Amino acid sequence: MTGYAQARGEVSGWAVRVSVKSVNHRFLDLKLRLPEGFDLYELRLRQVVRERIHRGHVDVHVGVEPGAAAPMQVNRELVQAYLKAADDLRLQTSVTAELDVVALLRLPGVIGGLGPAVPDSEEEQEQLGKALDGCLLDALGKLDDMRRAEGKHLVEDLRGRLARIGELAEQVREHATTLRPAFAKRLDSRLKELLGSTTIDPARIAQEAAILAERSDISEELDRLRSHLQQFGRLLDGAGELGKKLDFLLQEMHREANTMLSKTPGVENEALAITGLGLEIKAEIEKLREQVQNIE
Numbered sequence: 001m002t003g004y005a006q007a008r009g010e011v012s013g014w015a016v017r018v019s020v021k022s023v024n025h026r027f028l029d030l031k032l033r034l035p036e037g038f039d040l041y042e043l044r045l046r047q048v049v050r051e052r053i054h055r056g057h058v059d060v061h062v063g064v065e066p067g068a069a070a071p072m073q074v075n076r077e078l079v080q081a082y083l084k085a086a087d088d089l090r091l092q093t094s095v096t097a098e099l100d101v102v103a104l105l106r107l108p109g110v111i112g113g114l115g116p117a118v119p120d121s122e123e124e125q126e127q128l129g130k131a132l133d134g135c136l137l138d139a140l141g142k143l144d145d146m147r148r149a150e151g152k153h154l155v156e157d158l159r160g161r162l163a164r165i166g167e168l169a170e171q172v173r174e175h176a177t178t179l180r181p182a183f184a185k186r187l188d189s190r191l192k193e194l195l196g197s198t199t200i201d202p203a204r205i206a207q208e209a210a211i212l213a214e215r216s217d218i219s220e221e222l223d224r225l226r227s228h229l230q231q232f233g234r235l236l237d238g239a240g241e242l243g244k245k246l247d248f249l250l251q252e253m254h255r256e257a258n259t260m261l262s263k264t265p266g267v268e269n270e271a272l273a274i275t276g277l278g279l280e281i282k283a284e285i286e287k288l289r290e291q292v293q294n295i296e
Contacts, residue, residue, distance in 0.1 A: 002150065005142035011131035012124060017063040018135040020049075020143050022056040024293050026243075033061045041129055048133055052140045055243050055295075062132065078109050151295070155236055158291055165253075165284045166229055172260065172277045173222050218260045218274075225256045225281075243295040250289045257282045 006019040030049055032042055041062075049060060086099055104110060228249050235242050235249075261278040264271045 003143045003146040005139045005146060007135045007138035007142065009131050009135040009138070012127050014128055014131065015065045016128075016131050016135045017065075018132070018139045019061045020136070020139045021059045022053065022143060022147070025055060025057045026247075026293055028054055029057045031057075031059050033059070035062065035064050038062070038064060040125070041132055044129060045132060045136055048136050049140070052137075052144070054241055055293075060136070062136075064128070064132075074105075075110055078107075079104055082107055082110070154291060154295070158236060158288060159233070161284050161288050161291075162229055162233055165281055165288075166226070168277050168281045168284070169222055169225050169229075172218070172274050172281075175273050175277070176218055176222070176264075218263050221256045221260045221263070225253055225260075228253045228256070243292060246292045246295060247289070250285055250292060254282065254285050254289075257285060 002023050004019070004021045006017070008018075009016045028050065030046060030053075032046055032049075034042060034045075045060065045062070049058060082104060083099065089095065232246060232249050232253075235245055257278055261275060261282075264274045264278070
């Protein structure tokens with residue numbers, strides 16, 4: 001599910017900022033960005049994310065800066081070098097513009113003590129690591145809240161589509177009960193065309209029609225489809241990791257719909273109606289499959 005969240009924290013003079021963004025994906029694809037030199041925290045932060053998120057493209061951006069009280073140093077030798085270079089350029093180009101103090105301070109390397117640097121002692125490193133963990137957990141909590149709100153709307157849509165598939169399946173079941181008489185009528189008509197005025201045994205026609213109807217019987221597929229719909233609904237009522245289970249059920253539902261269509265070739269009006277309904281069922285299953293990619 002999509003979402004964005006950010007959290008901030010401070011510890012031992014360090015300002016920590018963590019932002020988390022997620023978009024839909026079938027599996028977990030985690031990208032973690034840390035300041036240069038802070039790679040020692042990567043594994044622990046990845047583990048924190050994996051314990052909370054199991055599907056989606058997840059981007060985590062971590063910022064670490066010294067707090068307001070951090071010491072600031074001016075590289076005076078570098079400033080002199082910049083000034084000498086500026087004087088040389090003025091002599092060579094006849095440019096009269098002067099460098100002001102603010103412009104000097106903005107030049108690379110002039111101010112020290114502002115860039116992030118990993119603490120020296122193990123104790124300080126662990127303190128910073130815990131601060132990063134807490135800030136990340138805070139951001140993930142906010143992300144969960146946002147995704148839950150989206151999830152409520154998603155579940156409503158899924159339930160609506162489940163109900164629609166159930167209605168279509170019942171319509172298919174009603175049409176399926178008329179297949180045997182339709183097969184008998186078609187068989188009788190075809191035999192009369194082939195045999196002309198020759199008398200045809202009605203019992204034989206009924207027997208052959210029954211064989212055709214049995215080959216086209218889709219009651220088991222409809223029963224399994226109804227069972228899958230019920231299981232899908234029960235999973236939506238539960239909690240935990242649902243995405244992969246729902247994916248599996250949708251695969252099974254798709255298989256039942258395909259089998260149903262293969263068993264009822266569109267020759268008679270009844271079979272044509274079943275084909276149309278079966279295609280609608282497949283379309284709804286595909287829409288469910290797209291939405292399920294948003295669910296963990």
